[in-house]
Each structure stands twice: as structure tokens, then as C-alpha cells.
Amino acid sequence: MTQSWFYKRLGNGLGTKILRTWLVYSPTKGAAYCFCCLLFARADGHNSALTSSQGFTKWKNIERMDAHENAPSHRACFADWKELERNLRTNSAIDIEVQSVYATEKQKWRYVLSRISHCIKFLATQNLPLRGHRENQCEDVGNIGNFLGLMKLVANFDPIIKDHMTRVSGKSGLDVLSGV
Known part of the structure; x- marks a missing residue:
């Protein structure tokens, strides 16, 4: 896993890179995980290696990370995570x-x-x-x-x-x- 995988390159022609804050890596397991999906996953949601207990280890299929990132279930989990983060920051939970x-x-x-x-x-x-x-x-x-x-x-x-x-x-x- 390289450090470039923690960034998403936007297709806006400018080559803008955005940090994937949801992506975490476990050196002991040698696997990547989706932090927000592990916390807020729903039973009917999209299952991927990033949300399993084994994690994502097939580095040749890195395009699956983009597919996971664009999945509706990931977007919902990400929104829930950011809402919780905002509520905790503003003491409104x-x-x-x-x-x-x-x-x-x-x-x-x-x-x-x-x-x-x-x-x-x-x-x-x-x-x-x-x-x-x-x-x-x-x-x-x-x-x-x-x-x-x-x-x-x-x-x-x-x-x-x-x-x-x-x-x-x-x-x-x-x-x-x-x-x-």
C-alpha cells in the first residue's frame, strides 16, 4: 500500500487531490479498512473488503476502493460519521x-x-x-x-x-x- 492510495484525485482537470479521511490502515494485519463503514454500517448496506474484519488486502484491485467510495451505503455512513463529529465538536449531541x-x-x-x-x-x-x-x-x-x-x-x-x-x-x- 502506498501513500498515494490515501488520496483521491479529482477529475476536474486540475489534478486536485483530496485526503480519504475514512481510510485507515492496520500494519499488524496489513489491511486497509473503511473507518466510517465499520462504525455505522447497516445490515442491508454494501459489503466490501474494506468493511470486513479481514480488511482490504488485494492491492492489485485498487479500483475497488473507488467503487466502495462511490457506493450509496458508504456515502450514508460517511455522512453519519461527519454529523457525529460535528455534534461532538459543538457539544450538541x-x-x-x-x-x-x-x-x-x-x-x-x-x-x-x-x-x-x-x-x-x-x-x-x-x-x-x-x-x-x-x-x-x-x-x-x-x-x-x-x-x-x-x-x-x-x-x-x-x-x-x-x-x-x-x-x-x-x-x-x-x-x-x-x-x-
């Missing part, structure tokens, strides 16, 4: 939105867990018990304990912890650590 929501949730839960662990660490350094007489957050139960009392104090100044405390306080069977 669906995955980016899902990852953004996931990152926001992850950051929120790390924040909540950090505050909870700091409260526990504070009580432990003061050698104070976490529990009170009751395990729920109701105001009328008397002593709710040092941990829940400290968490309620933090919630007065921290809107994220306040949101977490109100979300878990109304659900039976849940405590301040629920959802963490």
Missing part, C-alpha cells in the same frame, strides 16, 4: 445533555455527602453521640439528636442541604442519609 444532567446530579450529591460527613466528623471530634431519643425529624418528638440538630442548623444557611432535608423529611422510613 444527546449524550452531552445527558452527561450534563448526570454531572449536575453528581456534583449535588457530592456536596450533600460532604456536608453530612463534615457534620459527623465534627460530632466525632467533640465526642458527642449522633442519636437522640427519636430517629425522625419531627419537631415535637423532643430530642432529635446531635446529628439531625446539626443538619437542621446547616440547612438554615445552606439551600442545597435545606432542599435535601425537606425532600427526605416527609417520606416515611427515610432519614437524612436517604438518597445519598
